[in-house]
Each structure stands twice: as C-alpha cells, then as structure tokens.
Amino acid sequence: GLQQRVGVARAMISKPEVVVLDEPTSALDPTARAEIIDLLIRIQRELGTAYLFISHDLSAVRHISHRIAVLYLGKIVEQGPSAKLFAHPSHPYSVGLLSSVLLPNPRIKRQTRMRLQGEIPSPINLPKACYLAGRCPLAIDTCRQAMPPEEAVGPGHLVRCYRHEDVERQEQEFDYFAQFQDEV
Numbered sequence: 001g002l003q004q005r006v007g008v009a010r011a012m013i014s015k016p017e018v019v020v021l022d023e024p025t026s027a028l029d030p031t032a033r034a035e036i037i038d039l040l041i042r043i044q045r046e047l048g049t050a051y052l053f054i055s056h057d058l059s060a061v062r063h064i065s066h067r068i069a070v071l072y073l074g075k076i077v078e079q080g081p082s083a084k085l086f087a088h089p090s091h092p093y094s095v096g097l098l099s100s101v102l103l104p105n106p107r108i109k110r111q112t113r114m115r116l117q118g119e120i121p122s123p124i125n126l127p128k129a130c131y132l133a134g135r136c137p138l139a140i141d142t143c144r145q146a147m148p149p150e151e152a153v154g155p156g157h158l159v160r161c162y163r164h165e166d167v168e169r170q171e172q173e174f175d176y177f178a179q180f181q182d183e184v
Contacts, residue, residue, distance in 0.1 A: 021051055023054060059101070066081065070097065084157050095114040130161075140163065
C-alpha cells in the first residue's frame with residue numbers, strides 16, 4: 001500500500017490534468033485498496049484530475065469511474081456511464097464479467113447470467129468478425145461473419161453487439177445487478 005501511495009504522490013506532484021492508473025489496487029489487502037481509492041477520489045475532487053483507470057477489479061472500477069469502457073481482446077465492446085453499465089450491461093462479455101464477480105455476502109446465491117465457454121481467439125490471429133462469437137451463447141451466423149458496428153443503446157451508452165437487444169431483454173427478466181450494487 002505504501003508503494004502505491006508513493007506512486008500516486010509522484011504522479012500528482014506536477015498537478016497533471018490526466019493520470020493513467022494501470023492496476024493501482026492490485027495485490028493490496030481490502031483496507032489498503034479502500035484507502036488508495038479514497039485517496040484518488042479525494043485528489044480528483046480537489047484538483048479536478050481526470051483518470052484513465054485500468055483494472056480488472058470491478059469493485060474499484062465501480063467506485064472511482066464515471067464512465068467505463070469494457071474491452072475484449074483490445075476492442076471496446078461496450079462503453080457508457082458507470083451506473084448504467086453496472087445496472088444494465090448490453091454486451092454479453094460485460095454481463096459475463098459482472099456475473100463472475102464474487103459478492104462479499106456469501107449468503108446471497110445468484111445465477112450466472114452469461115457463461116462464456118470455449119477457447120479465446122489468438123490475439124495474433126484475431127477473427128474478422130466478432131471476437132467473442134466463438135464463446136458467446138447468443139452468437140448467430142452474422143456474428144461469425146462481420147464485426148458488429150458500434151450502436152447507441154442509450155445516452156452516451158454504446159455497444160458493439162448484434163444481439164444487444166436480447167441481452168437487454170434477459171436483464172429485464174432477471175435484474176441481479178441491482179442486488180450486486182447493493183452488496184458491493
């Protein structure tokens with residue numbers, strides 16, 4: 001935790017407008033992680049600093065981010081306001097990511113909303129079509145033939161998926177994300 005604090009201090013000494021934070025809370029215990037996140041939020045509020053916060057820690061991402069971009073094999077598959085993306089993800093990969101997050105309350109049982117099975121494509125030989133098509137339970141022939149265009153699904157909320165309406169429909173039927181937000 002001390003090394004991360006020193007790193008944050010060194011980055012902030014010149015009062016930059018933008019700071020890139022790559023996994024700043026990795027390998028920290030929960031207390032140190034919370035302290036670093038609180039420090040970053042306070043600095044952001046006081047100095048107006050913008051962050052590009054790169055992390056696999058979705059709890060940290062949720063607390064610090066105003067907007068989120070979800071990447072799969074280097075391609076942005078969904079982006080939008082943090083609250084909207086956590087409450088109503090529109091891409092199968094986003095749903096799969098959120099489904100894999102462990103809730104802090106072990107008494108809460110939930111269904112996994114999106115199981116992504118199969119092999120991840122080789123990053124040096126990516127398909128011309130949707131990168132997730134080989135693992136996505138919603139994939140259709142179109143997904144395997146062409147990369148989906150980016151499409152607006154709400155104000156400032158963009159998704160790259162031919163089947164995003166089916167993802168959204170499933171989420172209306174089972175909204176565990178509201179429960180997720182209450183528990184994290």
